Amino acid sequence: AQSVTQLDSQVPVFEEAPVELRCNYSSSVSVYLFWYVQYPNQGLQLLLKYLSGSTLVESINGFEAEFNKSQTSFHLRKPSVHISDTAEYFCAVSEASNDYKLSFGAGTTVTVRA
């Protein structure tokens, strides 16, 4: 069974500064990896996903994540954050052979200050 660890529960950051959210997973088989974002009082929205191919994936709003198989990590980065990036971010993993089940990390709350 897979599991996900998000190493930081809270990340305060100033506007226009870079941010990195760390995610490690454990699984003995091939996995698909996802980052979801949850704005206050809303459901989860997919930010980006890794399925196969290039280990660096990007979102349309400037986030990127890199899949590192040897370190079993999928860290999320943004070089310059905006106030509107204030949200909770969840890392999730599903085993490629078991496509129905997503396992989530506990989430990282990003608070962007002016």
Add this chain to the structure above:
Amino acid sequence: EADIYQTPRYLVIGTGKKITLECSQTMGHDKMYWYQQDPGMELHLIHYSYGVNSTEKGDLSSESTVSRIRTEHFPLTLESARPSHTSQYLCASKGAGSYNEQFFGPGTRLTVL
């Protein structure tokens, strides 16, 4: 417009009441899910369905029940609500194929007094 809907968004109810949380999706997805989310905790899968007349229990034991009579509809029912059921409940759906992600509804925040 293809989307996933949950009603009500907020519900405050007394102990012992029967409640049903509604979830509908217009994307034609076969797979649907219910998650329970508490502050600072990961989402826990409580129920899922592969399609019509299919329901399975998830990783987290729950006193709730679900039904899947129509593809687009996946309601969750609590026969007798208790304060321990206070939580946020998120519904999701997923299309066929391992590469597809789950789409989430806005959630229902339930408070049982």
